[in-house]
Amino acid sequence: MTEQQQYSKGLAGIQVAESDICTVGVKGVGLNYRGYDIKDLAAYSTFEEVAFLLIYGSLPSQNELSNYKRLLSSFRDIPGGLKDILERIPSSAHPMDVLRTGCSVLGTMEPEVNPQQDQYRIANRLIASFGSMLLYWYHWTQSGKRISTVTSPDDSTATHFLKLLRLDGKEPSGLHVKAVDVSLILYAEHDLAASSFGARVTASTLTDFYSCICTAIGTLRGPLHGGANEAAMILLSKFPNTASAESGILEMLKKKELIMGFGHRVYRNGDPRNPIIKEWSKKLSQEGGNPTLFAVSQVVEDIVFREKKMHPNLDFYSASTYNQIGIPTNFFTPIFVISRTTGWAAHIIEQRSNNKLIRPSAIYTGPEPRPYVPIIERS
Numbered sequence: 001m002t003e004q005q006q007y008s009k010g011l012a013g014i015q016v017a018e019s020d021i022c023t024v025g026v027k028g029v030g031l032n033y034r035g036y037d038i039k040d041l042a043a044y045s046t047f048e049e050v051a052f053l054l055i056y057g058s059l060p061s062q063n064e065l066s067n068y069k070r071l072l073s074s075f076r077d078i079p080g081g082l083k084d085i086l087e088r089i090p091s092s093a094h095p096m097d098v099l100r101t102g103c104s105v106l107g108t109m110e111p112e113v114n115p116q117q118d119q120y121r122i123a124n125r126l127i128a129s130f131g132s133m134l135l136y137w138y139h140w141t142q143s144g145k146r147i148s149t150v151t152s153p154d155d156s157t158a159t160h161f162l163k164l165l166r167l168d169g170k171e172p173s174g175l176h177v178k179a180v181d182v183s184l185i186l187y188a189e190h191d192l193a194a195s196s197f198g199a200r201v202t203a204s205t206l207t208d209f210y211s212c213i214c215t216a217i218g219t220l221r222g223p224l225h226g227g228a229n230e231a232a233m234i235l236l237s238k239f240p241n242t243a244s245a246e247s248g249i250l251e252m253l254k255k256k257e258l259i260m261g262f263g264h265r266v267y268r269n270g271d272p273r274n275p276i277i278k279e280w281s282k283k284l285s286q287e288g289g290n291p292t293l294f295a296v297s298q299v300v301e302d303i304v305f306r307e308k309k310m311h312p313n314l315d316f317y318s319a320s321t322y323n324q325i326g327i328p329t330n331f332f333t334p335i336f337v338i339s340r341t342t343g344w345a346a347h348i349i350e351q352r353s354n355n356k357l358i359r360p361s362a363i364y365t366g367p368e369p370r371p372y373v374p375i376i377e378r379s
């Protein structure tokens, strides 16, 4: 065996593909989706415009956007058979498992037949119906109510989600809708994050679109990846005030415990999405939200930076943003799914367009070759 060959654990710093979708951590270039800076997209566009950009490659004209929003709203109802199955998922299930199951079941009912055409339809069908699947299951298991998942065709993805969550027949507040919409823009795409890379590995075998998305959902669920926004909220809810946050975080750091929502494989000097989402969490705290939660978050940020020189990633202030809007904590990562299905779709379509099976190899460190031992001779 040759001397220990070098390899990069977790593929850190390794480039494995060419892609025209997004730039992350490129020297001197910010976070861009197909060349548009995330700061501009978050400030001036909507999630539906960004979804169109990622999936079709350009920002939509006014007419294209109107048609696209109509298309998404036409995809928000879910088949009766899927509702039956959602009703059988226990209330104790994690909402990420509900989406992974819903994706799989929809794939059996509306299969991909011709990938070149169907991939766009399925991407939009999932973006539009993931919120419906989740909230249909939620209201059935919480109160035995079978809700209609269709709202006004003019409703954005953010409005549709909040209306189905609250079911109070009222228009959700403009501040809440805008905060969710911006979070959907920020979560939409991020180069070869673990879930997107997983989707590409799956796509490279030429399997179906739903299988790629199931891979991505399962990958995103982990607390080192998308599950961090839920884990960050669980951490923050342990601190009723800033004093307990200070002592609690110092204790955790002393025990070398992970502070969820901090750190990043690529960003070593801060996540460009953080200041944007933090501003929305602050705005919510000043307009009827939870000022203590924001103050506790700020203390956690200050201490982790002071002690570890680590910065929050997008998941940290997404937690207090969603909490102040009244979104259940275990719905945080499912919202990430609704948004990142746009980025995952872009990567699946790109992988299919110039495919090569993704199959790396490992450096063998097992036993030297040895003779077989019959079982009667084994102790």
Ligand code: SDX
Pocket (backbone or CB within 6 Å): 010, 187, 189, 190, 192, 193, 194, 223, 224, 225, 226, 228, 256, 257, 258, 259, 260, 261, 262, 263, 264, 265, 266, 310, 313, 314, 315
């Ligand atoms: C997302 O890839 C993407 O783009 C993902 C994402 C996207 O949009 O798709 O940005 C979304 O997943 C953001 C990350 C969400 N995860 C978390 O917030 C979980 C907490 N963070 C860590 O687990 C960690 O920072 C990672 C997983 C995000 C990155 O880890 P790396 O690159 O593998 O770095 P590492 O684990 O080798 O850490 C280096 C050192 C270690 O200390 P030592 O062993 O060298 O002493 O930093 C420490 C780590 O213990 N460290 C932390 C820490 N993150 C790293 N210590 C405390 N708290 C943390 N959060």
